[in-house]
Amino acid sequence: MSIEIEHVNKRFGHFVAVDNVSLSLPAGQLTALLGPSGSGKTTLLRIIAGLEHADSGRIRFHGEDATDVHVSRRGVGFVFQHYALFKHMTVFDNVAYGLTVKPRRLRPGKAEIRRRVMELLELVQLDWTAHRLPSQLSGGQRQRIALARALAVEPKVLLLDEPFGALDAQVRAELRRWLRRLHDDIHLTTVFVTHDQEEALEVSDRIVVMNQGRVEQEGTPEAVYDHPVNPFVFSFLGQVNLFHARVQDGQARIGDLALPMAAPDHQPEGDGLAYVRPHDIEILAEDDGQGALAAVIQGITVVGPTARLELKVAGGKDLIHAELPKTQLAPLGLSPGMKTWVRPVNSRVFVGHRNQNPPVAEPALHPRD
Numbered sequence: 185m186s187i188e189i190e191h192v193n194k195r196f197g198h199f200v201a202v203d204n205v206s207l208s209l210p211a212g213q214l215t216a217l218l219g220p221s222g223s224g225k226t227t228l229l230r231i232i233a234g235l236e237h238a239d240s241g242r243i244r245f246h247g248e249d250a251t252d253v254h255v256s257r258r259g260v261g262f263v264f265q266h267y268a269l270f271k272h273m274t275v276f277d278n279v280a281y282g283l284t285v286k287p288r289r290l291r292p293g294k295a296e297i298r299r300r301v302m303e304l305l306e307l308v309q310l311d312w313t314a315h316r317l318p319s320q321l322s323g324g325q326r327q328r329i330a331l332a333r334a335l336a337v338e339p340k341v342l343l344l345d346e347p348f349g350a351l352d353a354q355v356r357a358e359l360r361r362w363l364r365r366l367h368d369d370i371h372l373t374t375v376f377v378t379h380d381q382e383e384a385l386e387v388s389d390r391i392v393v394m395n396q397g398r399v400e401q402e403g404t405p406e407a408v409y410d411h412p413v414n415p416f417v418f419s420f421l422g423q424v425n426l427f428h429a430r431v432q433d434g435q436a437r438i439g440d441l442a443l444p445m446a447a448p449d450h451q452p453e454g455d456g457l458a459y460v461r462p463h464d465i466e467i468l469a470e471d472d473g474q475g476a477l478a479a480v481i482q483g484i485t486v487v488g489p490t491a492r493l494e495l496k497v498a499g500g501k502d503l504i505h506a507e508l509p510k511t512q513l514a515p516l517g518l519s520p521g522m523k524t525w526v527r528p529v530n531s532r533v534f535v536g537h538r539n540q541n542p543p544v545a546e547p548a549l550h551p552r553d
């Protein structure tokens with residue numbers, strides 16, 4: 185069941201929470217609504233669900249207008265960050281709940297309810313917990329039961345609001361891989377809200393990047409990561425270093441250093457900022473004469489297989505961040521205090537954009553200041 189969102193607006197008093205959003209969410213896909221806190225993700229999800237009413241605009245499910253259809257008739261299943269399972273009911277009864285409260289004529293028989301609940305518990309790989317109480321489960325297990333419960337009434341659309349937000353990093357990572365596998369099995373149109381870019385990139389078929397109630401970009405994870413349309417999306421999808429740059433005659437430069445650019449066809453010319461990801465900064469122990477910026481290593485941190493370097497470029501005020509495989513440290517003989525050369529091997533220059541970095545962005549470097 186596809187979801188079409190057409191010119192949806194929502195204000196709370198004078199505050200614009202959702203600002204003229206139009207989207208088409210394809211059937212059977214897992215779409216992430218990704219954005220910083222307060223960007224309107226949850227409000228949009230609640231409008232899709234029918235828990236919130238848009239001030240204007242329409243919501244269609246598979247082409248049919250659902251804007252004025254009550255939440256109970258939209259055929260949506262939800263899982264929230266703090267999904268309250270009924271504490272005094274067993275796991276089995278929690279999952280069965282939505283079926284047992286159906287009107288008599290729509291309610292399946294006892295044996296059918298049992299069959300369906302056990303099937304769902306197997307799907308979420310927790311059939312062995314059927315007779316437990318929620319308090320006897322871990323947080324991750326509870327969220328999987330919440331998902332089984334949402335699926336019990338056979339929703340046409342599944343809506344997840346930061347479903348793993350309250351769990352620790354490792355459980356979160358396991359659950360998002362599990363959710364991806366589950367989605368590959370059931371192919372239910374799913375929309376999930378997250379502010380975690382890694383989660384969105386790893387799990388979803390499509391990502392909608394939101395900011396201040398608007399959609400900044402929409403596309404596959406590869407498209408939004410590799411071809412961010414503006415500085416906001418670039419910065420929000422990962423760590424970034426900023427350099428003053430100039431584009432002239434189709435060539436971008438930081439000072440005299442020519443930059444290779446993943447440039448769109450019509451790269452505007454003029455002064456701007458070059459955005460470079462830490463893993464796109466090459467570190468050279470010796471100047472190879474092919475253009476690089478002199479820099480001194482300020483610190484090295486090894487995190488698992490990755491070495492993270494902080495460097496100060498000659499003439500620059502702020503530190504830049506580079507990342508490379510830990511195994512390259514020894515061959516290059518890199519150590520704190522050492523003079524090196526750095527070369528951006530991939531970058532994107534935005535000319536004439538307002539610098540609208542979210543707080544996740546790293547400090548800017550101004551080598552020409």
Ligand SMILES: Nc1ncnc2c1ncn2[C@@H]1O[C@H](COP(=O)(O)OP(=O)(O)OP(=O)(O)O)[C@@H](O)[C@H]1O
Pocket residue numbers: 196199200201219220221222223224225226227228377379
């Ligand atoms: N019922 C409400 N009354 C007043 N303001 C609200 C209400 N619900 C949301 N807002 C405001 O609307 C804005 C968007 O909120 P929303 O919850 O949609 O953002 P979000 O992107 O989901 O953020 P988060 O990740 O923090 O949940 C916020 O500034 C919030 O304070």
